[in-house]
Amino acid sequence: MNGTNGHLYEIIYNHVINEIKSGKYEKGDRLPTEKELTEKFNVSRITTKKALELLAEEGIVKRIRGKGSYITKDFKETTDKTNEGCVKSGSLIGFVLPDYSDGYATELFKGIEEEATKHDLYIVHRRTFGLQDLEEKVMDGLVNLGVKGIIIMPVHGENYNPKVLRLVLDGFPVVFVDRYLKGIPSPCVCTDNIASSKMAVDYLLKLGHRYISFVSPPSIDTSTIEERMEGFIKSHAENGVPVESSLHLMGIKSTIPGMNTEENIAKDIEKIMDHLKRNPQITCLFATEYNIALLCRKAVLTLGKKVPDDISIICFDEPRSYTGDYLFTHVRQKEREMGAIAVQLIQKQIENGDYNKKVFLESELIIGQTTKKIT
Structure with missing residues (x-):
């Protein structure tokens, strides 16, 4: 791979592979030191270390503490590996x-x-x-x-x-x-967005929520929003709870890539606040994305209400927590x-x-x- 199209460490990685191919390095030869490679390619020591670690992980070199890195495979051994069929090494x-x-x-x-x-x-x-x-x-x-x-x-x-x-x-x-x-x-x-959405709504209905607002971007072309809505409706139907379609809010735009301006964010928060004011019966906001959940939380707090005491919020995805504690109840995708x-x-x-x-x-x-x- 041409390093300019990827990461800097790939420049060093590819250089070593090419040197093996040209015959400059053979099995058992010692590579230049991290310091020498760092100076040669004008990169950080961390970048050089990552390149050498990748070469070691793939069995191309062996790193010996205090002695350096040594070639452990010749070019033929390294590049004859293929995935089944025609996907060649280095594709x-x-x-x-x-x-x-x-x-x-x-x-x-x-x-x-x-x-x-x-x-x-x-x-x-x-x-x-x-x-x-x-x-x-x-x-x-x-x-x-x-x-x-x-x-x-x-x-x-x-x-x-x-x-x-x-x-x-x-x-x-x-x-x-x-x-x-x-x-x-x-x-x-x-x-499986249908099953995932249904699982989340099943949980909400068991908690006693009956007025749940589905909050999402516009549903256009791709399947995700429609399937999450389908799971939302399916859960209500199987639990014998009517769907209040008037509670849906499907015009959130600031979370769409390229539209996350401060102005659009402010408009969406205002839109959610107005929606809650017009529909005081809502007890839960079902956000189809994590960033929409953040907008919902901001809107609820701005109205002087508490989460979850006054309004619950559930969503898809949330950044993984190092401590294992999560703010939002959410569907975690694999x-x-x-x-x-x-x-x-x-x-x-x-x-x-x-x-x-x-x-x-x-x-x-x-x-x-x-x-x-x-x-």
Whole structure:
């Protein structure tokens, strides 16, 4: 991988591989020291150390404390490894997503990177910031760069991105992660949003909540919001509780990538406050995203009310806590597993061509400090 398209440590990593290939280094040879490599490539000592650690993890070098790093495999031994089929060692895989949020996608990327490392694949990572025009350019750029396949979390939009659609229809390996485009014949790995949403609402109904407001961004094209709504309705139906559709608030826009301006955030908080004022019977806000839950909490507190004494809040996702304590009661998705499976699916598609498997993962309900039983 060209280091300028990835991380700085990859420059050193690739340099060592190329030196082995050229015959400069053979099995048993000692590499330059960390200090020498740091000065040669004008990077930090930490960067050099990471490159050498990666080489050691892959069995290419052995690091001996106080003595240095030694080549343990020749080039043939290192590069003849292949994943089953035609995915060769060192292949590039694209990963495209709108953006990261405090509650989601970091663990997803870790899962992708960890699985890719196991198979000697390299990830070219790009964000689209919620812009379809940029998404098109990114997809073109990745294909021109020579990636073997692309894992993508597509941008929300009123219409499908024609570039993504064209790649799929042309048979280019594309795997959708976290969400999928309805009717598009491409593999995907997602949370089972219907079951997850139902699990969360079942819990709320057991607590005695009957007036629950579903709070989300607009539902456009991708499946996520519609499926979470379907689980919301399904739980009510199975528990014999009518759904109060007038309590839904589905116009939150500031959490959409590219729209998280201070002005939009303030408008959304005001929108939630007005919604609560018009519907004083609401006892719980069901937020489809962590950042929406933060907006809900701010709105409730600004109105002089308490969470959860006056209004409970539940959501999808929350940043992992080192202490094990969580603010929001939330649905935790299996992000790392999702990322790993996405890499496995892209490999299968590259190897087998027409491979249209859809994987839906279970989730877990984490009880936090924002829900309370109705008395």
